[in-house]
Amino acid sequence: EQGEQETEYSTYHQRLNYYDDDDDNKRVKKAKHIFRDDRGASSSHAVNQPTPWLSGGVGSAGDGYLKEEDYEMTLGPRANVSGELAKPPFFLYGNVVNITKDAWSEISGFLSGVRPEFINSQLFSALMRREGYLHNLPTERRHVVVPKSPMTIEDAVPSTRHYWPTWDTRKHIGSVTSEVAGIEQLCEMLGKTIKDSRGLLSEEKRAQILHQCKMANLIWIGQDRLGPLQPNQMERILGYPSNHTNLFGLNPPDRIAAMKYAFQTDTIAYLLSVLKDIYPDGLRVLSIYSGVGGAEIALHRLGIPLKCVVSVEESDVNRKILKRWWAKTEQSGVLRQLNGIWKLKTDALEDLFKEFGGFDLVVGGNYSSYRGGTTVNATMGMDSSKYFEYVRVLQRVRSMQHFYK
Known part of the structure; x- marks a missing residue:
C-alpha cells in the first residue's frame, strides 16, 4: 500500500485446524525420558486434543484479549538463575500460547526450575499478547532494537x-x-x-x-x-521484513497462518540484545521449532552476526521462508536445516559439535505447522512432548559443551 512504511530486507536483514496424522499413533513422552543419553531420540508427540488452548481463566477465546491482571510483567532478574545455570551456552524458550500457572510451573520444573519471565508484546509493538520466556540470559544492559516496529494499528496501516x-x-x-x-x-x-x-x-x-x-x-x-x-500488514506488526512469507503458491490466509505462533521480533530482540556485547564476533545458534525465523531475524536486527544456524523445523513451507530470508540478507554464516527434532540424536549432535565447536544459544518456541495448527496436551494447554524434546536437546548440548571445552 502506498504511504505505508515497510520493513525492508536492506534495513535489517489463522485459526485453521491442522494436525499431523502421525501424532495419533504416538504417546506423550514421560518426563523421566528427557535427560537420558538417547542416541535414538524419541519421536513421541502429545495426543491431539480438539479443545482450545485458552484455559484456566487466563483469557477469552472470544475477543483475543486478556484480563488486565494477566498482563503482570516480570521484567528483571530472576533470583534462581545463578551459578552453573547462568553460564553459557545460553538458552531461551518462548511460549506465546496462554497456559495456566500450573502448566508454567510444570514446564519450569523440567528446565532446572527456571522461572518464566512474562512480557506484554504491547510494550514493543501493535500486538497485545502475553508471552512467557524461560531463559538463563543476563538481564542487565538490555536495549530496544531500532528501527522499532509500529506501535499501533494506525502506525502499521496509515x-x-x-x-x-x-x-x-x-x-x-x-x-x-x-x-x-x-x-x-x-x-x-x-x-x-x-x-x-x-x-x-x-x-x-x-x-x-x-x-x-x-x-x-x-x-x-x-x-x-x-x-x-x-499478510504484509501482519508482517509489519510482528517485525518481519515486507513479503517475508510471500512464497509462490502461498495464499494470504496461509501466509498469516504461518505467523500465528511466530515471535514478535522486537519483543524477543529485547531479551536477546544482551548477547551483542558478549558475542561481538557472532553467534552459533541452535534454533528448535524455528517457524518463520523470528529468533534469527531478531538477532540480525540487533546486528549480531550469525556464524551458524542449525534450524530444526518440520514445515517445508517454513524452511523455505527461512532459507529465502537467509539468502536475501546475504548471511555469511552457515545455515543447516533439519526437518525434525528426531534427527538430533546424540551422534548427530556430536557431529555438529565437531563441525561448529558447539553452540552459544539454544533457542526454541511453540511448535506449529505452517498453517497455524498446533498439537496440545489437555493438561498443559500446549504441545508438552515437543517442549520435552527441546529440553532433551538443550540438556545434551549443555553437557557436551563442557566436554568439548
Whole structure:
C-alpha cells in the first residue's frame, strides 16, 4: 500500500485446524525420558486434543484479549538463575500460547526450575499478547532494537486513519488469527449494519461490531467498510521484513497462518540484545521449532552476526521462508536445516559439535505447522512432548559443551 512504511530486507536483514496424522499413533513422552543419553531420540508427540488452548481463566477465546491482571510483567532478574545455570551456552524458550500457572510451573520444573519471565508484546509493538520466556540470559544492559516496529494499528496501516471511526478505540490487535471462513460475508454484514444506521449506531451495535473486529482482526479499509489485516500488514506488526512469507503458491490466509505462533521480533530482540556485547564476533545458534525465523531475524536486527544456524523445523513451507530470508540478507554464516527434532540424536549432535565447536544459544518456541495448527496436551494447554524434546536437546548440548571445552 502506498504511504505505508515497510520493513525492508536492506534495513535489517489463522485459526485453521491442522494436525499431523502421525501424532495419533504416538504417546506423550514421560518426563523421566528427557535427560537420558538417547542416541535414538524419541519421536513421541502429545495426543491431539480438539479443545482450545485458552484455559484456566487466563483469557477469552472470544475477543483475543486478556484480563488486565494477566498482563503482570516480570521484567528483571530472576533470583534462581545463578551459578552453573547462568553460564553459557545460553538458552531461551518462548511460549506465546496462554497456559495456566500450573502448566508454567510444570514446564519450569523440567528446565532446572527456571522461572518464566512474562512480557506484554504491547510494550514493543501493535500486538497485545502475553508471552512467557524461560531463559538463563543476563538481564542487565538490555536495549530496544531500532528501527522499532509500529506501535499501533494506525502506525502499521496509515491509510486506515482516514476511515477509522472515533468510537472504535482499538490501538492494538490481540492475536494473530488466520480464520477465513465467512470473513467476506461478515465484513459485508457489518458494513450494511453501519450504513443502515445512518450515523446513529446504538452502543449495543457498536459493541457487537467491535467484538467481531477483535475476533477477526478487521480494520477500516474504506468509509463504513471493514476488511481483514493483510499478510504484509501482519508482517509489519510482528517485525518481519515486507513479503517475508510471500512464497509462490502461498495464499494470504496461509501466509498469516504461518505467523500465528511466530515471535514478535522486537519483543524477543529485547531479551536477546544482551548477547551483542558478549558475542561481538557472532553467534552459533541452535534454533528448535524455528517457524518463520523470528529468533534469527531478531538477532540480525540487533546486528549480531550469525556464524551458524542449525534450524530444526518440520514445515517445508517454513524452511523455505527461512532459507529465502537467509539468502536475501546475504548471511555469511552457515545455515543447516533439519526437518525434525528426531534427527538430533546424540551422534548427530556430536557431529555438529565437531563441525561448529558447539553452540552459544539454544533457542526454541511453540511448535506449529505452517498453517497455524498446533498439537496440545489437555493438561498443559500446549504441545508438552515437543517442549520435552527441546529440553532433551538443550540438556545434551549443555553437557557436551563442557566436554568439548
